[in-house]
Amino acid sequence: MSEPTTDNSNPVAASSRVISQAEKAAIVVSAMLRSGLDIPVDDLSVDAQAQLAKELANLQFVERNLLTEVIEEFSSEVTSIGLNLRGGAAQTLNLLEGKISTETAERLRKEAGVRKFSDPWDRLNISDIDELIAIIEAESIEVSAIIISKLDVSKAAALLGKLPGKHARQISHAISMTHHVTPQAISRIGQSLLAQLDNLPDRAFALSPEERVGSILTATTQVLRDDVLDGLDESDPAFAHRVRQVMFAFKDIHKRLHPSDISQITRSINTIELATALAYAQKTGPNATATFILENLPRRMAENLSDDIAHMKAIQYEQGEAALNAVVQAIQDLVTSGVIAFRREEEAAMSSAQTR
Template sequence: MSTGTALSGLRKAALLLIQLGPDQSAPVLRSLRPEEIEALMAEVAAMDVADEGTRESVLLEFEDMVRASRVRNRGGFDVAEEMLVKAEHEQSREILGRLSTAITHAPFATLRQVDAGLLRPFLEDEHPQTIALVLAHLTSEQAAFVLSGLGDALRSDVAHRLAVMDRTTPEVVRVVEQHLRASLAAMGDARDQVSVGGLDPLVGIISRSQRDTERAILQGIEDRDPALAEDLRAKMFAFSDIVDLDDRTVQVVLRTVDTKELALALKGAAPAVRDKVFRNMSERSAASLQEEVEVLGPVRTAQVEEARSAVVKGIRALEDSGDIIISRAGGGDDLVT
């Protein structure tokens, strides 16, 4: 292969992977689709020896692309359009048309540009199901602000509806959008069913709310659906999240947790979790606990999960009583030390 030969993009990619080697090229391949991997590997397998000039040319081109990507760190429709135009794909025009329609018609896209302070009074008189549907499409920060300003009963109702919401039809989204269009910019309909609500967005909202709002939401859901409230609490703090607690908090937890239960919970735990626990114990206590973990032998996964659940419940009880404070991303509590 000589430097005078025009290389296709596929061949350049294959040559780059060859120079990266098996270990460094593996993460790249894992990010590709099966058909892309097959095409690349076929090119790699068929490639002969490349001269030094060709290898250097490909590497320099890749370096220029990396530098350009650092400068151009903003995406957007115009960037996507430029990429497609330069790719000279035969269906570029059709792809851009569909992309433009999808972006323009994203459900409630305009609401993400509206200040949360304006959204709250706009939404508070709507039906709880409508509010839940809209919150599911907002950012967690916007939704947390809106939810925290609702009355206690309405807030609990909306939070519950958001948690149990799964999918909605384009017709429902369209009706709600048409209802809101008088006060906000026009919004299109969703072409397909869209996933909305569920525990994950509610966890994101709660984690960015004031602690009294968080407790009120959890209590409201507890009154309506205890099992759902337990699932929500489990999502908000898992056993592995112990690594995110400060040392003083971990020490308080260790003084209250049952040692045998803790040993079972640590069975098969990540090294970071074990280290966090052992590091906050006396050397003698840590050695004793480590020995207890080792002598347990094989245990059922269900037993380990049950023990971890018990430890987490103990941590939540300490938080509820005010003995510890668990800081969450975006939370609104200020601490005075």
């Protein structure tokens, strides 16, 4: 029996050969990619992606009539779909994101063995700094170096800034030895770290106890701060020490801020409020901070503030404390937004020693 001939002028003859579903998929994907469409091929399994790549590589010439036939078949199948509910538990939970409580969503993910992030490093990048510190303190220097390398630059910098100086230097040096680490090893490490995070108990509060107490005391008056801290010193000295480490008050400005960042404060608080805070500080105690601020402002601005302070009447207690807290809040907002950063403990201690 003779082989059938193909006449490209005949649509039926041109599309008469039987092609597999895999070939049809490759034809459709190729046509869409050449049209500039973005196709989430990475949603397919690894095996399916590999098979698709092979079929694409085998495509050399597709008759126009065959291309039209395959595209029309594909379009017909797509338009006949009324609702696509494929995706299993993962897609269902993503669909319900924000519609059910966080606690319910997390419980369902754990029961179904579903991860919210396909890449463990995406999850690690949005993790709390304190959670990452706890992990790094339990890991080797080499693994810690990989963690720092995989995090976003801002997150990595914040994390290093929270570690003791010696530990941070060891990790930074170890980064130079990570260039031979394979992608497979990086993936395994990420999955292991993610398992550690997923096994942590759920927390009712986003902030640690010392951070919550510190934030509250920062917003109160100096008298109340001192009274509460004195009480904590008697009942729980270790907790009192941790509260002082995270707490930030007006009297801490000259210890915690870089001199070059002082000018940023004036852009976030009005001049009268700043002058009030400085005048009140000069009369009631935190004079070192007032001097630090004035010395590190532009000369003309410092002279104008000093002149305003000299002509101020006696400042009432409530007015003065409110002005101090306004300056502190402005600084905290700048730190939170990343405009400025607090000094590390070692720098602050060195500066304090030089001041004395």
